[in-house]
Amino acid sequence: MKEFDMVGMRTIGNVELLQKPHARIGVFASRQLDSVGSIIKEQWSVAKGRQRKCIVGTFHSRSECEILYLVLKYGGSAVWFMGCKLPDTLPDFCKKAVKSGRLLMVSCFNRERHNLATARYCMHMVDLASSYLVFWALEGSRMLGPIHARAVARGKWVECF
Secondary structure, eight states: OOOOOOTTOEEEEOTHHHHSSSOEEEEEEOTTOOHHHHHHHHHHHHHHHHTTOEEEEOOOSHHHHHHHHHHHHTTOEEEEEESSOOOSSOOHHHHHHHHTTOEEEEEOOOOSSOOHHHHHHHHHHHHHHOSEEEEESOTTOTTHHHHHHHHHHTTOOEEEO
């Protein structure tokens, strides 16, 4: 993948995670994920962490946050596109990942909270920064459907659970 740059980009963490030409997995998980989907998501996240994979996401939903936590806990890395300003303080698991060079947090916004427009922008950035995409509970999601359709139309590899 080519080097990635965003106008007005502010970061915390290892910028090389976004600039290195290695595979990054875009992750999207709907808020409507059921318990069976949650088990598969958990197993997938642990496996990707152990394989030292790099995931990319907005990590807005609880399910996406769980993916982030598990991938980092088990040794993987992540790029987090934020639809709001960068936080003043980080959770402990994020501090550890930043210190070890396994997390990059990216923001182009100076808002306290994300809104629909900034969330969509960040979802688009996740798509652009990823080699392939993984979706959980795609069906019926107004936000995830268009991202999925564009990726498929462009011939990007997509995996759905």
